[in-house]
Structures are given as structure tokens and as C-alpha cells.
Amino acid sequence: MRVSKLFTKTLKNVPADEVSKNAQLLIRAGFVYKEMAGVYAYLPLGLRVLENIKQIVREEMNAIDSNELIMTTLQRREVWEKTTRWSDEVVDVWFKTRLKDDTELGLGWSHEEPIVEMLKNYLHSYKDLPVSLYQFQTKMRNELRAKSGIMRGREFVMKDMYSLHDSKEALDAYYEKTIEAYKRVYDRLGIGDDTYVTFASGGAFTKFSHEFQTICDAGEDVIYLHRGKNIAVNEEVIDEAVAELGISRDELEPVKTAEVGNIFNFGSQKTDEMGLYYTAQDGSQKSLYIGSYGIGITRVMGVIAEKLSDDKGLVWPEAVAPYNVYLVSIGDVVAQADDLYKKLQEAGITVLFDDRNERPGAKFADAELIGLPYRVTISERLLAEGKLEFTVRKTGETELLTLEDLIARIGE
Amino acid sequence: MRVSKLFTKTLKNVPADEVSKNAQLLIRAGFVYKEMAGVYAYLPLGLRVLENIKQIVREEMNAIDSNELIMTTLQRREVWEKTTRWSDEVVDVWFKTRLKDDTELGLGWSHEEPIVEMLKNYLHSYKDLPVSLYQFQTKMRNELRAKSGIMRGREFVMKDMYSLHDSKEALDAYYEKTIEAYKRVYDRLGIGDDTYVTFASGGAFTKFSHEFQTICDAGEDVIYLHRGKNIAVNEEVIDEAVAELGISRDELEPVKTAEVGNIFNFGSQKTDEMGLYYTAQDGSQKSLYIGSYGIGITRVMGVIAEKLSDDKGLVWPEAVAPYNVYLVSIGDVVAQADDLYKKLQEAGITVLFDDRNERPGAKFADAELIGLPYRVTISERLLAEGKLEFTVRKTGETELLTLEDLIARIGE
Numbered sequence: 001m002r003v004s005k006l007f008t009k010t011l012k013n014v015p016a017d018e019v020s021k022n023a024q025l026l027i028r029a030g031f032v033y034k035e036m037a038g039v040y041a042y043l044p045l046g047l048r049v050l051e052n053i054k055q056i057v058r059e060e061m062n063a064i065d066s067n068e069l070i071m072t073t074l075q076r077r078e079v080w081e082k083t084t085r086w087s088d089e090v091v092d093v094w095f096k097t098r099l100k101d102d103t104e105l106g107l108g109w110s111h112e113e114p115i116v117e118m119l120k121n122y123l124h125s126y127k128d129l130p131v132s133l134y135q136f137q138t139k140m141r142n143e144l145r146a147k148s149g150i151m152r153g154r155e156f157v158m159k160d161m162y163s164l165h166d167s168k169e170a171l172d173a174y175y176e177k178t179i180e181a182y183k184r185v186y187d188r189l190g191i192g193d194d195t196y197v198t199f200a201s202g203g204a205f206t207k208f209s210h211e212f213q214t215i216c217d218a219g220e221d222v223i224y225l226h227r228g229k230n231i232a233v234n235e236e237v238i239d240e241a242v243a244e245l246g247i248s249r250d251e252l253e254p255v256k257t258a259e260v261g262n263i264f265n266f267g268s269q270k271t272d273e274m275g276l277y278y279t280a281q282d283g284s285q286k287s288l289y290i291g292s293y294g295i296g297i298t299r300v301m302g303v304i305a306e307k308l309s310d311d312k313g314l315v316w317p318e319a320v321a322p323y324n325v326y327l328v329s330i331g332d333v334v335a336q337a338d339d340l341y342k343k344l345q346e347a348g349i350t351v352l353f354d355d356r357n358e359r360p361g362a363k364f365a366d367a368e369l370i371g372l373p374y375r376v377t378i379s380e381r382l383l384a385e386g387k388l389e390f391t392v393r394k395t396g397e398t399e400l401l402t403l404e405d406l407i408a409r410i411g412e
Numbered sequence: 413m414r415v416s417k418l419f420t421k422t423l424k425n426v427p428a429d430e431v432s433k434n435a436q437l438l439i440r441a442g443f444v445y446k447e448m449a450g451v452y453a454y455l456p457l458g459l460r461v462l463e464n465i466k467q468i469v470r471e472e473m474n475a476i477d478s479n480e481l482i483m484t485t486l487q488r489r490e491v492w493e494k495t496t497r498w499s500d501e502v503v504d505v506w507f508k509t510r511l512k513d514d515t516e517l518g519l520g521w522s523h524e525e526p527i528v529e530m531l532k533n534y535l536h537s538y539k540d541l542p543v544s545l546y547q548f549q550t551k552m553r554n555e556l557r558a559k560s561g562i563m564r565g566r567e568f569v570m571k572d573m574y575s576l577h578d579s580k581e582a583l584d585a586y587y588e589k590t591i592e593a594y595k596r597v598y599d600r601l602g603i604g605d606d607t608y609v610t611f612a613s614g615g616a617f618t619k620f621s622h623e624f625q626t627i628c629d630a631g632e633d634v635i636y637l638h639r640g641k642n643i644a645v646n647e648e649v650i651d652e653a654v655a656e657l658g659i660s661r662d663e664l665e666p667v668k669t670a671e672v673g674n675i676f677n678f679g680s681q682k683t684d685e686m687g688l689y690y691t692a693q694d695g696s697q698k699s700l701y702i703g704s705y706g707i708g709i710t711r712v713m714g715v716i717a718e719k720l721s722d723d724k725g726l727v728w729p730e731a732v733a734p735y736n737v738y739l740v741s742i743g744d745v746v747a748q749a750d751d752l753y754k755k756l757q758e759a760g761i762t763v764l765f766d767d768r769n770e771r772p773g774a775k776f777a778d779a780e781l782i783g784l785p786y787r788v789t790i791s792e793r794l795l796a797e798g799k800l801e802f803t804v805r806k807t808g809e810t811e812l813l814t815l816e817d818l819i820a821r822i823g824e
Contacts (some may be wrong), residue, residue, distance in 0.1 A: 005477050007543045011753055035484045035532045036517075041530060044479045044545075050616050065417050067456045072447045072548065073485065074567050097507040097519065099566075100556050107509065107519075118453060122421055128667070131419045133456075144512050154511075328804065352659045 001043075001323065001355045002341075003366075006030075008043050010366050022306040023149030025314050029369045031305075031322075038146025038154035040347030045370065046301075048322035050157065053297055054136050054279060056188045056319060057159050060181045064174075066132040066161055071114055073140065075106040079117045086270050094140040094278075107140035112158045112266070112292060115162050116274045123288075125279050126166050130174060134161035136297060138397040148218065151258060151302035164271070171265060171289040178293050182261050183257070185295065190317025191304060195260060196232035198223050199241045201366055206235060207244070212261035219258030220305045227347065258303045259296070266290040309393075314371030315394050321350040324410060326367040330379035332358045337378050340403070344376070347407045368393065374410060413456075414553055415778075417765045418442075420455050422778050433630060434718040435561025437726050441781045443717075443734075444513045450566035452710075457782065460734035462569065466548050468600045468731060469652050472593045476586075478544040478573055483526055483579075485552065487518040491529045494686045503684065505553040519552035524678070524704060528686045537691050537701075538578050542586060544572035557709065560630065563670060563714035568727040573705040576683070578690065581679060583701040590705050594624055594673050597707065602729025603716060607672060608644035610635050611653045617679030617724060619656070620649060624673035624707075630718045631670030638663050670707070670715045678702040696812050703798030719752025720806075727806050735764040738821060742772045742791035749790050751813070752800070756788070788820060 015034050017022055023040070026032040032045030058068065066234030074097075075081055080086035086106070088094055097105040108114070115133070123131055139158050146154050161178070165171040179197060186195040194215040195338035202208040213223045213232060221230040226247055232253070242249050268287035271277070277285045301320075308315045318324060325344060329337035334355075341353045351370060354363045367375045378388035387400040390409065399408065418443030426806065427446050435452070437446040444456030454462055469490075470480065490496035495668070498518070500506055507519040520526070527545070535543055537748040551570050558566050563793045566809075572759055573590070574747035577583040591609060598607040606627040613619045625635045625644060635644040637685065638659055644655035656662050680699035683689070689697045720727045730736060737756060744766075753765045764784060766775045789801035 005479075007479055007531070007540070009531060009534055014650055018573060030534075033488065033533065035526065036488055039484050039486045041483045041526075043479065043481045047482055050482075065415075067419055067453045067458060069453065070459055070462075071453045072567055074447065074451045074552070082763060099449055100554055105507075112558075114453075119419070121445065122419055122442075133419055138485070142512055148692065155484055240613045249491050340514070353771045 003352060003356050006044060006352075008045065010369050018149070020149030020151065020306075020383055021146055021183065021231050021309070022099050022151060022302040025064060025309055025369075026150065026305055029314055029371070032150060036154075036191045038143055038152065038156075039373050040150055040153065040155075040298075045322045049301055049316070049320050050297060051191065051298055052320045054157075054159070057136075057185055057295055057297065060185050060188075061134050061159070061161060062175050064132065064181050064244050066163070066263060068135065069133055070116070070135050071108065071111045072139065075108050075110050076115060077104055077106065079113050080106065082117075083113055083270060084271070093143060095140050095142045102253035105170075106139070107266065107344065109139055109141045111135070111137060111160055112162065112290075113274065115211075116271055116290075119164070120276055123164065123276065123278060125163045126281055129166045129278060129288075130163060130170060132161065132174065134293075136160055146218065146374065149302055149306075150298045151218065152220070153298055153305070157297040158410040159295040159297055159366065163291045163293070165291075166280070166286070168289055171291050175265065175291050177261065178263055178291070179210065182263070182293075186212065186214070186260065188319050189300060189304065189409045190319060191260070191300075191307065193274070194307070196225065196230070196255075196257075198232040198234055199237055199245075200234040200262070203264065206265040207240060207267075209262065209264035211259050212306070213257035214260045214303050215255055216258040216286075216307050217256055218257070219256050220304075221257045222254050223257045224252035227253065258299065258306075259293045260300050260303055261293075263291065263293040266292055309371065314374060316371050318401045321372050323350040323372050324372060324374060325349055325351045325354040326372040326375045327351050328367060328375060328377045329364045330363075331357060333378055333380055333383060336383060340376075340378055344407070347411075349410055364365055376406065413764050415764060415768050415785055418456060418764075420457065422781050429515065429529035430561070431559055431788065432561030432563065432714075432718075433721070434563060434714040437721055437781075438562065438714075438717055441783070444562060444725075448566075450555055450564060450568075452562055452567075455732045457793075458713075461713055461728070462709060463623040463731050464732045464734075465601065465712055466571070468547075469707055469709065470599055472597050472600075472823050473571070473573060475657040476544065476589050478546045478575070480547065481545055482547050483520065483530070483549060485520050485550065487520050487526060489516055489518065491525050492518065497525065504764055505555060507552050507554045511777065514620055519543055520549065521551055521553045522800070523547070523549060523700075524682055526677075528688050528702075531576070532688055534614065535576065535690060538693055539577045541690060541700075542572065542575060543584070544575040544584060546571055546705075560632065561714055561718075562710045563630065563718070564632070565710055568711065570710040571707040571709055575703045575705070577701045578692070578698070579704075580701055583639050583703050587675065587677065587703050590605065590675055590703070591622065594675070594705075596796050598626070598672065600731050601712060601716065602731060603672070603712075603719065606719070608635065608637065608642070608669075610644040610669075614676070615682065618677040619652060621674065621676035623671050625669035626672050626715050626719070627667055628670040628715050628719050629668055631668050631715075633669045634666050635669045635672055639665065649651055655742045662748065670711065670718075672712050672715055673705075673707045675703065675705040678704050679764060687689075720733050721783065725781030728783050728785060730785045733784050735784050736786060736806055737761055737763045738782060738784040738787045739763050739765040740772070740775045740779060740787060740789045741767060742775075742789060743766075745790055745792055745795060748795060750805065752788070752790055756819070761819070761821075761822055788818065
């Protein structure tokens with residue numbers, strides 16, 4: 001993509017009410033636009049990051065045989081009244097609206113109920129099990145406050161997955177498989193080393209649920225970390241976890257974190273309430289076991305922006321960066337820069353080509369703010385030497401390389 | 413994908429209130445699930461069709477230098493009050509909702525206003541022009557009735573594109589370029605031959621706008637077609653169009669159609685109302701010229717389902733089909749069928765492999781209902797001959813082919 005054909009620009013100013021570092025950076029760099037508190041549009045660069053994150057999650061969910069689908073935002077009252085969750089007293093984040101005939105509708109803030117209802121069409125017998133399905137949904141949550149940028153949205157993208165099984169053992173096995181899939185996701189996203197599987201409150205069916213918590217100063221959570229054992233626990237379950245895991249409370253260190261995923265065992269309550277059962281091999285009607293598994297896609301993007309940035313701007317890991325290379329042309333090298341742009345793309349490298357007629361300093365500052373992994377500079381002086389300038393955004397390291405060596409370096 | 417790992421099944425029954433042929437077929441074949449009238453979830457097969465359609469549209473919009481982004485569903489009153497379109501009297505399809513502090517919000521039914529508002533951050537000078545941007549948005553429209561399946565949704569996916577220019581001539585040129593891009597889209601979607609650029613009412617800025625109308629018995633529109641000249645006009649502009657085009661009214665044949673796209677020239681009114689101008693080369697502040705270009709993504713899917721189906725089920729064109737091949741294994745050929753499944757995929761062919769332990773008749777009926785372009789059958793009898801059975805869904809033609817010939821045929 002040529003910068004001259006991208007309608008966004010880097011900005012000097014952000015909205016006065018924007019207090020979060022992630023949104024400030026993302027707005028300045030032209031990745032997002034703030035529609036209102038907790039509601040952000042994703043501009044071309046931001047949308048590419050989102051899609052990269054989704055694709056990594058998609059590949060890992062497909063690898064554990066989950067089926068992608070997309071449920072609806074508009075929600076029927078009758079479906080949610082089968083559990084207690086239509087009530088605004090029980091669920092305090094509903095947005096509600098009305099059809100012309102005054103029928104009240106909700107905007108989906110979660111999708112367990114409609115998914116269980118939908119599955120009544122397809123899930124009848126033990127032969128149909130297990131079932132696992134997921135979606136990337138734009139959830140609507142009527143949060144009282146939304147001051148954490150894209151880390152806490154009123155409108156945000158979530159991957160929610162649900163699995164249904166014929167026994168507790170089958171659910172437990174899939175649950176463990178999902179933990180491993182989630183670890184691969186966070187590794188691929190570049191935040192694996194700072195993301196901990198964290199013991200959290202389990203509810204009625206299991207002693208613990210699990211959160212994936214990433215160390216992040218802007219996070220809203222605190223976890224208690226056992227660095228030696230690579231274990232973390234939430235404050236709410238600290239006593240049970242200490243007992244269960246055979247560790248001492250003194251060894252636990254409180255750390256600020258952001259929750260980037262959570263998984264829990266629903267047991268049979270929801271399917272029982274909603275009347276979804278299956279026929280076992282012996283002909284009897286039996287209860288299902290459900291697991292529910294979330295990843296906040298836009299929140300993960302916010303955490304990466306917040307955590308990996310520096311005082312010059314964003315620093316994207318390669319797997320999620322909107323482009324691999326920020327190509328800067330200096331001076332009168334139009335034909336050579338066009339040729340380089342073409343050759344890099346032919347080598348399978350995605351490029352944001354700053355072809356504007358701007359000062360080098362302005363281009364370098366934008367390159368740093370936008371934070372692509374590599375900057376490649378071409379100029380008359382460099383061409384005379386047969387070299388290109390290659391700069392790693394994360395470390396600032398700069399080298400002069402031939403095109404061939406440069407392509408090899410990026411491919412490493 | 414193995415049918416045994418797909419949670420959906422073909423269904424015998426559809427909801428009693430579902431009167432449209434497209435939704436009846438799509439529900440029976442497991443592509444969509446009806447949440448309520450005009451609101452459908454897209455199940456794995458349906459989601460793949462949607463994504464295929466979006467990808468074709470995306471490629472053609474990118475080819476005319478448009479930037480993809482994604483705006484928000486939640487809409488601010490202040491933005492829409494700058495034009496007259498917040499009012500429920502002016503726009504009768506708003507869904508409205510409220511924040512906790514009682515601030516009224518709307519659900520996006522269109523996005524001209526927020527896009528113009530957003531562009532105030534980026535568009536200042538003649539140097540920034542032209543700008544073209546588009547999104548695939550889930551629009552919410554509070555339709556009084558919704559009885560046309562996915563052809564008229566209360567929640568539906570639309571590609572909306574907007575272009576901004578510094579002169580009427582520049583807008584006209586881009587408008588013509590977009591007409592050509594749209595023609596390529598409908599050709600690639602397999603409905604090009606029955607889709608007509610149709611003269612429609614132009615509003616305040618131009619004599620005509622243009623609709624893309626596809627011949628379809630279930631369509632809600634009627635166009636007047638001049639088959640000789642390949643021209644169509646809407647009834648509302650028939651007199652002007654006849655005069656302009658130098659044709660006789662008698663030569664026009666009324667045909668039932670569905671509108672699959674529409675493009676119009678907005679002139680400068682909206683940007684003027686909202687206070688978006690640009691600085692010209694001479695330093696003066698000038699008005700912009702906007703074009704607006706829509707394609708109803710879910711509607712197009714409905715039209716294809718409606719129009720290309722037959723009495724046995726759906727018939728997907730190759731470019732939008734969820735998979736190329738429906739692979740049927742008959743009898744005890746598990747290892748050979750697994751191998752064939754692998755080889756077809758290695759040849760770049762997407763396959764839905766019916767690996768269920770079902771009667772051949774049930775598998776064939778599902779293959780026809782689901783409507784993938786090709787069915788490939790493997791059985792002991794066929795293996796003995798060194799052949800596979802190859803059936804074209806659209807024509808019913810069946811041949812016995814070697815694997816090599818079969819792969820070549822699909823690649824044609």
C-alpha cells in the first residue's frame with residue numbers, strides 16, 4: 001500500500017477525553033477513530049491488525065475442530081427468558097431496542113442462550129457429539145464507564161467458542177486442549193511470555209475457571225504470580241488455589257494484568273434450563289456438558305498496543321503488524337523506489353510505501369509512530385553504495401544491506 | 413471439511429413463518445438459521461459463501477484504490493442531527509437505544525454521516541483527494557415487514573463505499589470506474605448475464621442514479637428492459653430515460669428484479685451540511701463532491717440462492733460455493749476415500765467430504781440440496797474400474813473419470 005493512497009494520516013492531537021495510552025497511540029497513528037467512549041471504528045491499518053489477530057485465532061480454533069459461524073446482534077427476549085438473563089437486574093450491560101410493533105429486542109452482549117437454542121435443530125443424539133463452534137462477534141455491552149480505550153469497549157470484537165459433550169471427562173479433555181490452543185494463540189501474537197493461565201472462580205460446576213492474564217500496567221486486574229512455577233491465581237480464589245497447588249502465599253507476587261481470554265465449564269445448567277438434551281446410546285435422554293471459551297480480539301489488540309509500544313510510538317510484532325515493512329524513499333529516487341516496492345512484494349513481504357513528498361524526518365517519525373517491524377530506506381547516497389538502510393523498529397538497530405540480504409533478514 | 417465434523421445437518425422442516433424460497437432452501441441445507449424475521453445467523457456453510465462474496469467485492473474495490481475500514485454500529489445523535497437524518501420522521505428504519513446515563517444512541521442503518529464526520533480528521537487539502545473508502549457493515553434497519561428471507565434483512569451485511577472528489581468531473585470519472593468494477597463483481601458472482609445497470613431517480617444532483625438489478629421472480633422491483641440495447645430503466649424515471657436514451661416506450665419489457673447494488677451522486681449537500689470542505693490550490697475553501705456505492709452482500713447471496721436453485725436444492729456458482737466438491741464415499745472404502753480427500757485438497761480443490769455412515773441415497777440427496785458445483789463419488793465398484801464418478805450439479809451430467817482427468821476438469 002502506498003501512503004499516498006491511504007486516506008489516514010498520523011495526527012498530532014487526540015480527543016481531549018481520550019485518557020488511555022492504547023487509544024491515544026492508535027488514534028495518533030491512524031489505526032482507530034473514536035466514535036464515542038468505548039466505541040471505536042477501525043481504519044485501514046487497524047482493520048488489518050484486527051484481521052491478522054482473528055486469522056491466528058481462527059487457525060488455532062479450526063485446528064481443534066471448531067466450526068466458525070456468525071450469530072446475530074439482534075436478540076429475542078423469549079430466548080433469554082428461558083434462563084434468567086433477559087432481566088436488567090441480572091445482566092446490567094444490556095442495550096435494548098424495539099421493533100416497530102413494540103416488541104422488545106436486546107443487542108447481543110454474549111451468545112450462550114441463542115447458540116443453545118439454535119443447536120436444538122442439529123444436536124439430538126450421542127452421535128452428534130462433541131460439537132464445538134465459535135464466532136467473531138461484535139458484542140454490545142452497555143458499560144457504565146469506558147475509559148480504557150479499545151481494552152474495554154461498549155462495542156467490541158470477541159471470539160466466543162462453545163463446546164458440548166456427553167460427559168464431564170470429554171469436556172475436561174477438550175477444555176485442556178483449548179488451554180493449549182490458547183497458549184499457541186498468545187505465543188503467535190507475541191505476548192505469550194507475559195501471559196499466564198490464571199486460576200479463577202469456578203462457579204457451580206468446577207472449583208476453578210481459567211483466565212489468560214497478560215502483564216500490563218494499564219490492565220484492570222491484579223493476579224498473584226508464582227514465577228518459579230509459572231502459575232497465577234486470582235485474589236478471589238487465592239486460599240483454595242494455594243491449598244490445591246501446594247504453594248505458599250508468601251511466594252505469590254501481585255502483578256497488574258489485563259484479561260485477554262477466559263474459559264469456563266458451564267456444566268449442564270444452561271442446556272437443562274433451555275431444554276437441550278441428547279439421546280444416549282441406551283435411548284435415555286441425558287444432559288450435556290458445556291464449555292465456554294472467550295478471547296477479546298479488540299482487547300488483545302489494545303494490550304499489544306499498550307504493552308509493546310515505546311515513547312516513539314507503536315511496536316507491532318510481525319504476526320499482527322498491518323505490513324512487515326515501512327519503505328521510506330528519500331530524494332529523487334522515484335523509479336528505483338517503485339522497483340524496490342515491487343521486488344519486496346514479489347518476495348512475499350507486505351509493504352507500506354511512504355511515497356509522499358515529505359521531509360525524511362517526517363517520514364521517519366511516522367514510521368516510528370506506526371510501528372511496523374522493519375523500516376527500509378532508499379536514497380541516492382545509499383543507491384550509490386548498492387545498499388539499503390534496514391532498521392528494526394523494536395531495537396532501533398540499523399544496518400546497511402543489499403536487497404538480497406535484506407530479504408533474507410526479514411524472512412528469518 | 414468432513415461432514416462428520418460439521419455440526420449442521422440438512423433439515424426436513426423450516427420454521428412455519430418462513431415463506432421465502434431462498435431462506436427455506438438455505439435453512440434446509442444448513443446455511444442459515446432464522447433468529448427472527450429478517451434476522452439470520454450464518455452457519456459454517458453460509459458463512460463461507462458470505463466470505464467468498466465479500467472477497468470478490470473486496471478485490472474489485474481494492475482494484476479501484478478504495479481503502480477498507482469498519483465503522484461502528486452504535487451511532488451518536490449529534491452526528492446525525494447535523495443533517496436531518498436523526499429524526500424518525502425522516503428516517504423510518506432507525507433502531508434506537510440508550511446508554512446508562514440515558515443518552516440516546518442509534519444503530520447504524522447507513523454510514524454517510526459518521527464517515528463524513530470521521531474524515532474531518534484526515535481530509536483538509538486538495539492534495540488529500542480523491543478519497544475512496546468502503547466497509548462490510550452489519551446494518552440494522554427497523555423494517556416494518558421482513559418476509560423475503562435474506563433478501564431483505566433487519567440485520568444484514570452491506571458493502572458501502574464512499575468517494576470524495578474536488579470536482580464534478582473527477583466524481584463522474586470515478587463513478588464510471590465503479591460501474592465497471594460492479595459489472596466485474598456480478599460477472600464473477602455468476603449473475604452478470606442477468607444483472608442490468610438500471611437508470612433510477614437521481615435526486616437533487618444528477619438526472620439519474622444507477623441501480624444494479626438482477627432478474628429474479630422473488631425480487632421486489634420491476635424494471636423496464638430494452639433487450640436489444642441492454643438498457644434498463646426504473647418506472648419512476650421512464651419518461652426522462654426514454655427521452656434521454658432515444659428509445660421507444662413500446663420496446664421496453666417489464667421484468668421482476670432484485671436490486672443487488674446501487675450507486676448515486678450525493679453532490680455537495682451532505683459535506684456542506686456537516687461542515688467538511690477542502691482547501692484548494694489557490695487557498696480558497698471549497699465544497700466536495702461525494703459518490704455513494706452499495707452492494708447488499710447478504711441480499712446477493714439470497715438472490716443467488718433463489719435464482720440458481722432448482723427443485724432438488726441450491727446450485728452454487730464455483731466462485732461463491734462454500735466448497736468446490738461434495739465427496740461421497742459408498743461402502744467400505746474408508747482408506748481410499750481418505751486418500752482421495754487428501755489428494756483433491758492437495759490439488760487446490762476445496763472439499764466437503766461426506767464421510768458419514770449413511771445410505772448412498774441420503775448422501776446424494778444432501779449433495780443436491782447443499783448444491784456444491786461438483787459431486788465426486790468413490791465406491792468399491794468404481795475403484796475396481798480405476799474410475800471416479802463425477803457429477804456436475806447444475807446440469808446433472810455424470811461421467812466416469814480417472815482422478816487425473818477429474819482434477820483437470822474441475823480446474824477448467
